[in-house]
Every structure is written in structure tokens, then in C-alpha cells.
Amino acid sequence: xxxxxxxxxxxxxxxxxEAAITVGGGVGINIGSGGGxxxxxxxxxxxxxxxxxxVSKLSSAYTALQAWKSAITDDPLGILKTWVGSDVCSYKxxxxxxxxxxxxxxxxxxxxxxxxNHANLQGTIVRELSVLTDISILHLNSNRFSGTVPETFIxxxxxxxxxxxxxxxSGRFPIVTLYIPNLVYLxxxxxxxxxxxxxxxxxKRLDAIFLNNNQFEGELPQNLGNSPASVINLxxxxxxxxxxxxxxxxxxxxxxxxxxxNQLIGCIPEGVGLFSEMQVFDVSHNSxxxxxxxxxxxLNDIEVLNLAHNKLSGVLPDLVCSLRSLMNLxxxxxxxSGFSQECFKLFFRNAxxxxxxxxxxxxxxxxxxxxxxxxxxxxxxCLRIPSVQPLVCGALLGNSEVNLTSPSx
Numbered sequence: 001x002x003x004x005x006x007x008x009x010x011x012x013x014x015x016x017x018e019a020a021i022t023v024g025g026g027v028g029i030n031i032g033s034g035g036g037x038x039x040x041x042x043x044x045x046x047x048x049x050x051x052x053x054x055v056s057k058l059s060s061a062y063t064a065l066q067a068w069k070s071a072i073t074d075d076p077l078g079i080l081k082t083w084v085g086s087d088v089c090s091y092k093x094x095x096x097x098x099x100x101x102x103x104x105x106x107x108x109x110x111x112x113x114x115x116x117n118h119a120n121l122q123g124t125i126v127r128e129l130s131v132l133t134d135i136s137i138l139h140l141n142s143n144r145f146s147g148t149v150p151e152t153f154i155x156x157x158x159x160x161x162x163x164x165x166x167x168x169x170s171g172r173f174p175i176v177t178l179y180i181p182n183l184v185y186l187x188x189x190x191x192x193x194x195x196x197x198x199x200x201x202x203x204k205r206l207d208a209i210f211l212n213n214n215q216f217e218g219e220l221p222q223n224l225g226n227s228p229a230s231v232i233n234l235x236x237x238x239x240x241x242x243x244x245x246x247x248x249x250x251x252x253x254x255x256x257x258x259x260x261x262n263q264l265i266g267c268i269p270e271g272v273g274l275f276s277e278m279q280v281f282d283v284s285h286n287s288x289x290x291x292x293x294x295x296x297x298x299l300n301d302i303e304v305l306n307l308a309h310n311k312l313s314g315v316l317p318d319l320v321c322s323l324r325s326l327m328n329l330x331x332x333x334x335x336x337s338g339f340s341q342e343c344f345k346l347f348f349r350n351a352x353x354x355x356x357x358x359x360x361x362x363x364x365x366x367x368x369x370x371x372x373x374x375x376x377x378x379x380x381x382c383l384r385i386p387s388v389q390p391l392v393c394g395a396l397l398g399n400s401e402v403n404l405t406s407p408s409x
Contacts, residue, residue: 057134061088061111064128072123074144079119093119097134113137117163120144130155141165141187149174156180165210166190173197173216178204189213189233197234202227212236212258220244220264225254225271233258235282242266243283248274248295256280260306264288267382268312273298282306284330289377292317301325308354309333311376316355318342328352335359335367335375 069083082092089096089109097112111132122144130152138159146168153159153176160182170192177186178200187210196218197211205228212235219241220234225248232254239262248271255277264286272281273295279302288310297319299305304327305320313335321329321343329346336358346353356365359372366372 057108057110058086058088060131062086064126064131065091065094067128068123068126071126072121074120074122076120079116079121110134113139115139116143118142122146125150127152129153132156134158137161139163140167143167145169147171149176151176153177154179157182159183161185163187164191169193173201184208186210197221199223207231209233222246225249228253230255232256234262235260237262239264243269243288245269245271247271253277258282259286261285266290268293268296268307270295270382272296275299276301278302279325280304284308284310286310288312290314290382292320293382294319296320297323299323303327306330307334311335313337313359313375313377315339316343321346321353326351330354331358332356333358335372337361337372
């Protein structure tokens, strides 16, 4: 029963303050295997007789959910056996809220959330679901839904969390998600979406963007750093080209960005150091070249810095290895030519430090010498903030307006 209260609490946090959640009776079940099971239970039971506006809302919800049920072709766990009758608040996976304020009490209960995570359902999402205009959460991860997101989802004006991860969705990026007005959490990972990612994605006020493990391709939009999101995961796709040079110069509050296992080239941009709250930066398994920007030493909150499996070179700076919060530094499979005593101290801080298969003289597990005779991109001049003084991170924001077109040697 405890898991029902977890979802109830989440909904209480998300739906408007005038609404309160009442979780009905019955015994909840975990569906799915392992620790990922999520409470799937009915919403409000034994509610007072709804008024006319409520009957209208719940009647519309009944029509929509029955249309969706008809589009589901396989239900191995029998979840939809409870989707019978007009009391949609008793359907497993459907959660209702009951407004408590006097001005809204006449409207009665409404569908506030659907959570069918790990239900292993097969089918499609139907356009009729757009009548659920009060829904705040739609969680459908770990099913077998296919097709794409209906254009009618633009009408889901209260939706804040949309989780379609680990399904069989395909086609282009679902543009309609950019027009859901109150959406703050978008999770499309582990599907088969393809094509470019629209620039407007990073202008939308999302707090979390998960697009990893799809087949997205093309260059990263130039406004990538414009996003107010705290987490952006674009890993395991087919993105190509450079990381935008403006990355970091947008006063973003980004805490985690994962770009690993794509086809990115060029330099790590100077602006990365402006993400003062960054905790995870992973660009491993790409084809990045050149030296590390000095600004990486400004990532005082960084915990995981993964640069492995690229073509980076130069000497690993002292200031990087001395970052106070660093727990794991991985630079394996690059062409670094050395690191200082400060980096060696990471071993004594119980921090992970993997520098294998580089070109560091006198160290074990390095590349064969012939591979180190020609350093990829050795003659490349990355765009860097010109400075004759040692980098002072506190002053970096003040210098962010300088001309970025003057490369350092």
C-alpha cells in the first residue's frame, strides 16, 4: 500500500494547490520485474455522487480510456481487466484528484494522473486522450507502445511529466511535446525516434530532457546551452559536428549533461566552465580533439568527468585534478602526454582516475609508441578566451563577453 502514497504525494506536489488526492481502497500490485515496479492502483473509490460538471469530465475520461483500451493489443499482466465500467477512478493505473476548495468543489473528482510503468502493454496511444486536460502525469515507461505522440496532445494543458521511455515509438521528434504548455519533464529515451532534434527544444522551460538511446542525428542545435534544464541526456544517438561554441555562455543551471557515444568532433568549448553547478559531464566515445580548455578547472561541483575514448591531447592540467568535488576522472583512450603530481593524488583521495592507453611516458598501460608519433588534431587551434593572466574562475563570467574568435596558439 505504501507505493500508492508515493504517487499520491507526487501528484499532490504537481497538481494545483486547490486539489487534494484521495487514494481509494483495494489492494495495489507491483507490475514488472525487479526494483522498477510502480504502484498500479485505482484512484478515488466511494466518492460522493459527482455533480453534473464532474459527470461530464469523468464521462469524457471514460470514453477516452475505452478508446485507448481498444488500441491495446496485448495485456499480459491483465491490467486492463479492471478498465470496466464508468468508474474510471477505480481503473488500475488511473489516479484521480478531488478538489477541496469551495469554488471548485462542485466540479468533483477528475483524472489527475496515469501511471502504467512496467505494465508491458502493446499498442498505440490514441488521440482521444487529449480530453484529459487535468492530467498532470503520464508515465508509460517499459511497455511496448509504438507509433508516435498524437498531435492532439497539445490540448493537455495541465501535463507536467511525460515519460514514454523504453517503448517502440519511432519517427521524427514529436514536435507536439514542445507545445504542451506546462510540461517540465520529457523522457523519450530507449525508443527508435530519428532525425534531427528541433532547436525549440532547448528554448522550452523543461527541467529534464532525456533523449538518449534513440537514433537522433544531425548537428546539435546552436542554442543547446540556452536550456534551463538541470539534466540533459543525449547519449547513444548519432549526433555529429561540433559541440556549439556558445555552450555555457547562456547562464544555464545545468547539473548533468551526457553526450557520450555519438559522433561529435572538434574541441570541447571554452564555455563549459561557466556551468558552475555542473556535477556530471560525460563526452566519452566521440572524436573530440585538441587540448582541454582551462575553464574546466572552474567546475567546482563536478563529481564525474568522463572524457574517455576521444582524441584529446596535451598535458592534463593540475587545476582539473584538484577539483574539490571530483569523484571520478576518466581520460582513458586519448593522446594525453602527461599529468602532474596533483593528478596522482587522486588515488589517495579514493577518487577514480583512469588514464590508461594514452601517450604518457614512463606509465604502464599506455599506447604503443608508433600510435603516439602523430597526435590527432595536434595543429588545431581551438577557440579560447584570450588571456595573458592565469585563469581566475571568479572573474570568468565577467569575461564571457570577450571576442571568442581569437584562437590561442
